[in-house]
Amino acid sequence: MDSIRRIQRLNYGIGAVLIAAAALTQPRSIALGVTVGVILTCLNFFVLRKLVVKWTSDAAAGRTSNASFLMLPKMIGLMGAVAVAVLLLPIDVIAFTIGYSIFLVSIIVEIMYSALYAPPDQHQPQPQPPPNEPTESSEHTHG
Numbered sequence: 001m002d003s004i005r006r007i008q009r010l011n012y013g014i015g016a017v018l019i020a021a022a023a024l025t026q027p028r029s030i031a032l033g034v035t036v037g038v039i040l041t042c043l044n045f046f047v048l049r050k051l052v053v054k055w056t057s058d059a060a061a062g063r064t065s066n067a068s069f070l071m072l073p074k075m076i077g078l079m080g081a082v083a084v085a086v087l088l089l090p091i092d093v094i095a096f097t098i099g100y101s102i103f104l105v106s107i108i109v110e111i112m113y114s115a116l117y118a119p120p121d122q123h124q125p126q127p128q129p130p131p132n133e134p135t136e137s138s139e140h141t142h143g
Contacts, residue, residue: 003110004049010106011042018102022095033091037099040085044078045103 015038022034051070058065082100086093 003114004052006113007103007106007110008042008045008049010109011045011103014102014105015039015042015099018099022099026095029090029092030095032089033093033095034099036085036089036091037096038102039099040078040081041100041103044074047074 019031019035019038022031026034051068051074055065055068085091085096
């Protein structure tokens, strides 16, 4: 769950930097496209994280969950929001795509961070204790 939170925070941070850079250096339609893309991807990842956390915590507790069934309405809502943004707002579509794609950068940064800085015990299998000797006598253990 820490990884998902880091990705979400990276989305916010990278998105804020990208929005500020676009607002200071780009024409209005490009800056607006980047901003709308960043906002939609951050909202999408926020909802996705909530659903995944609920889904996995319910599964770990042995409870059934309807969180997996909420993925379809979430995706339909996201597609509708993208369509509305692209068709009705005065935005640059390429800038929107760049803004929306920051989640990919966030995921790549998290993968690199986890590979380089994760505690070594998370990547290495734990040694197994030797099997216990049989407690009852048999011809196989006393040769």
